[in-house]
Amino acid sequence: VAARDPAAIDALITPLHPADIADLLEQVSDPVRAAWLRLWPSSIDGDVLSELYGDLREEVIGLLPDSVLQDAVRDLDSDDVVDLVEDLEDDQQEAILDVLAPSDRVAVEQALSFPEESAGRLMQREVVAAPEHWTVGEAIDYMRAHKRELPEQFYHLVLTDPRMKPVGYVTLGRIMSTARKTPLIELLEDSFRVIPATQHEDEVAYAFNQYHLISAPVVDDDGRLVGVITIDDAMNVLDDANEEDILRLAGVDEESSLNDRVIDTTKRRFPWLFVNLITAILASLVISQFEAAISQIVALAVLMPIVASMGGNAGTQSLTVAVRALATKDLTRSNLLRVVLREAGVGLINGLVFAVVMGVIGVLWFGSPMLGVVIAVAMVINLLVAGLAGILVPVILERLRVDPALASGAFVTTVTDVVGFFAFLGLAVVLLL
Amino acid sequence: VAARDPAAIDALITPLHPADIADLLEQVSDPVRAAWLRLWPSSIDGDVLSELYGDLREEVIGLLPDSVLQDAVRDLDSDDVVDLVEDLEDDQQEAILDVLAPSDRVAVEQALSFPEESAGRLMQREVVAAPEHWTVGEAIDYMRAHKRELPEQFYHLVLTDPRMKPVGYVTLGRIMSTARKTPLIELLEDSFRVIPATQHEDEVAYAFNQYHLISAPVVDDDGRLVGVITIDDAMNVLDDANEEDILRLAGVDEESSLNDRVIDTTKRRFPWLFVNLITAILASLVISQFEAAISQIVALAVLMPIVASMGGNAGTQSLTVAVRALATKDLTRSNLLRVVLREAGVGLINGLVFAVVMGVIGVLWFGSPMLGVVIAVAMVINLLVAGLAGILVPVILERLRVDPALASGAFVTTVTDVVGFFAFLGLAVVLLL
Incomplete structure (x- = not known):
């Protein structure tokens, strides 16, 4: 970056994981960061933004050209977009919501309607569900037919009754190792738990940790399926809660980073x-x-x-x-x-x-x-x-x-x-x- | 427990999750715990033992009849058995190893040969792998044919070369939503990382947290696949490491529980x-x-x-x-x-x-x-x-x-x-x- 050589930066940065790029952005000094963003904004994609902590994220979003920001946000799952925009100022939030596809925008705005730090904010709306009477074969055929709509990562198929209330879930491993004609209802896991959308995220993290959950469906006040929370999100919450406890015990409240002014x-x-x-x-x-x-x-x-x-x-x-x-x-x-x-x-x-x-x-x-x-x-x-x-x-x-x-x-x-x-x-x- | 009424205990305990039973065991007073174990030892299965913290686990294992202990241990995956026995005294360890099936015993003893707090101790040996040239259909047929040998939970299929070196992995969701004739090699995830069996568990947890891994194959010194670590194990390690940091900062070393004498x-x-x-x-x-x-x-x-x-x-x-x-x-x-x-x-x-x-x-x-x-x-x-x-x-x-x-x-x-x-x-x- 010091040499202002975009090609060299490109070669250095491209093989890195987004989390490592974010760490690098956090560790360089302010002028270096400004030069980096000016010379090579396209190195910042949605995943890198997700990995940045609060204050710096706002700063970087403010410095990025609109076109780069639009590309960055479009790639993300709905829960990541929610995480990205929930702490932003209103005008920055509006700017990001504007570039989303209408259906994504509705999803993000619905998530934002849940209280801060609730399961509703944490969940992703992309959930793979099937009617409770389906067989293994029907589920596999459905997934093959709708592969474009499936979330990037999912581990369970949630079974719902006709009113969209979750009745249980089946692991993908179990589905895959079972004959096509077997009804899904026979493969239910007994670890099944539903999470109310208004539950506090600390309680969600506690449940994941205590009961070794991998994913859990989220339901609204009427018990209907509205999303799913996966263990990686719960792990982040638990890690943040522990971090907060450590800092608070030392009399340091809400210190987000070594890079604050x-x-x-x-x-x-x-x-x-x-x-x-x-x-x-x-x-x-x-x-x-x-x-x-x-x-x-x-x-x-x-x-x-x-x-x-x-x-x-x-x-x-x-x-x-x-x-x-x-x-x-x-x-x-x-x-x-x-x-x-x-x-x-x-x-x-x-x-x-x-x-x-x-x-x-x-x-x-x-x-x-x-x-x-x-x-x-x-x-x-x-x-x-x-x-x-x-x-x-x-x-x-x-x-x-x-x-x-x-x-x-x-x-x-x-x-x-x-x-x-x-x-x-x-x-x-x-x-x- | 106070009324010494096994039927009542049964009705109370049976619907509880093993983690909650373990918490209950930790919170009752010493005489109540002793009475509980004497009157109703069969309420303690392998999962409950896994959830107990160190000192109390040793105490409970010492109090349980051999027959109950044998049933408890036989149900567990190899990583849970390792976690269970690694901190035990030699004679208690021997007693548990004796009741295992010979193949499980070998697996546990191999895991114990890795250094304490290494990836080798943390991993489970039950790993689902396939040759790199297989197609989606071959993988599904193989899993259907070998369903009894599959681990309880798994999220990825690891692809290996002929020398058993992992070359990448495929999520089950991707396999399930893809046509049978597609080669697995086309579905590889780019989040793939291998973990050396001798790596310290804190480094493993850092990698899972930093790179949002769900599972990662573990390799020996020659780069050959020996097991797999899943995010729930990494989450435990991270949680323990944070807990240790909090306590150490306050000058409290290795305090495992409120129940210590x-x-x-x-x-x-x-x-x-x-x-x-x-x-x-x-x-x-x-x-x-x-x-x-x-x-x-x-x-x-x-x-x-x-x-x-x-x-x-x-x-x-x-x-x-x-x-x-x-x-x-x-x-x-x-x-x-x-x-x-x-x-x-x-x-x-x-x-x-x-x-x-x-x-x-x-x-x-x-x-x-x-x-x-x-x-x-x-x-x-x-x-x-x-x-x-x-x-x-x-x-x-x-x-x-x-x-x-x-x-x-x-x-x-x-x-x-x-x-x-x-x-x-x-x-x-x-x-x-």
Whole structure:
């Protein structure tokens, strides 16, 4: 690209998979990307656009000539077009819908009528279905006659009743290995599940993962077949949900990429740092209540961050396990009490072990047995509280319908900081002064 | 289960999916689980065993009568048996291998000969392949004739040359919708990729996710077809890898479940807390160098945790983004410099904003403009360092072949604590005393 040599770019790019081209586009610097799109826009087809993440996709669509954009969009399945246009500004969305064939446009607009992040947005409308009374031979003949209308990838034939309600599905492997006269209804798989079009995509991904589904028919409110979701779409959703959880646990919300502008990233990280500032100031207010004690025994100022830091870490461990268990539905009402007791037990045991370690260090470092006792007792209290807060805060947030991955960290850290400083400094006042 | 009524259990359990039965087994308390297995062992079939996580699976296998175990294992595909036995103790492994048919036993033992977490362990050996010169009709006739030997689920027919090297694959949908006399070689998909049996499963999962594969043939060192990996297995690996990353970032290594015994969980969380203790003590050593300053201005003790805490949080944000970008291969040599500069920019801007905020708070709270300057400058320094450490530490660990998710947190926190306390207290000594 640096040499501005279209032929060389052509030779380099053409053998690459669209996903790799998209990655390359994401990794090059802004001027290189602009030059690439200006000199060689036709290297960007619909599949490459699908692979780009949100912000960059908008940018690239804005830079592409209309003719290239039209070619790119026409090749895509309806679910990919929906994925492409749903996050775009209205005028860009309109521009893309305009170039679609009328029937495709209707399909995309219907999908867009379902709520964001619902199964209806995720599904593709191209679904291969057959009446429930058909035989293997009839199904094969039908597919041969309509091969142009079949989706690029499909794995099951959905059987429907006369009112278009799905009654089951048959794998292609089973159809192909069975004699032509066999009725399809005898080959039904027992893994069959239908997905309501309004179901949230996270629930869809959970079902695919839990029940090892490969594809599942989607139905509307009346139970009629409207589309199909395949495992690759579900896998993407699951991957995105996990990614979101990881970032949210670290206080990074909706960061889409390493390529966002510095100012956007700064803005996205700011709120969590601000929340952290509030919690840190709360902890400082606790410390300021004990200024007199600290000015008498400066060792307290040296040791107090240790108690708070250990509590914060133990709390983060518990809350991360809890947030994951909630996400995978392993933590439910039925085992909540046992899990809470378990976390309390873990906090208590680790608290006791570190109490001994820190008690000894306190005595050796500052030569004061009583200071050792203070830090030891404070350590037990804070690690026990950390374990309890780590499990209870996410559970309570989940009940309040707040995403526990997003908000738990701030609350748990506040609890462990405040309890840690208060227990340590308060005990010091009682036992040392 | 509480009422010890097998008929009632039967009625409750039978309609459930094996994955849900496994979840139920995981969520009930130990005595209930033991009673369930004693009263009604036949509710546990091979699919349920496959769904149980490691430790509990060993426990359940130990409690099941041999006859139930034998029935359970015989139903499974070879990849599921491998997954079932690979983590078992030698004697339990032997017991299960003994009940397999000789040909299955050979298949499982061959799979076990591949390294742990390799494609060879993940693949199933039941693969549907055809010579490259066959036509659609020949393939269908072959599958009808050998329907008993076909795997439960398959989506592609792999074409091989006479030396059993895969040359491409054809989707079942394409075969079914094409006239019988068409040669298969004309229907090849261009998404075709082969996977070496020794490739690490994380790389396999990356390839499936990046290239939207549904299944991919596995080849041995000589390039010969030895098995096939399907997307559901790859999805499991990806999900596990994400889960591991999330837990490791929080300092929780290899925690498999909420059901582990308290003592096991305590042991697993202990090492990270111990590492954290070391880093906290390092920070305390820095503070102890400034005891004289703190005893003169106690406000320093009150404010110093704020600087350290903000640095720790900003560092965690950067490192989490960096660890994820490394995992998804979005952070490479080619964009490293730009990403580092970007993180430095983000740290600098947020540092400046919070410097102003904290400077004002410092002045208002303690009435000392110079104290405001000290905390403001320390904040800028620490947030800048946090951004740089957050990106450089994971990158360096990755180069050293240490899992960045596991170790980055400790290093980054140490850096931000030490720099935070040193900058704040050091500046205070220079400017205030």
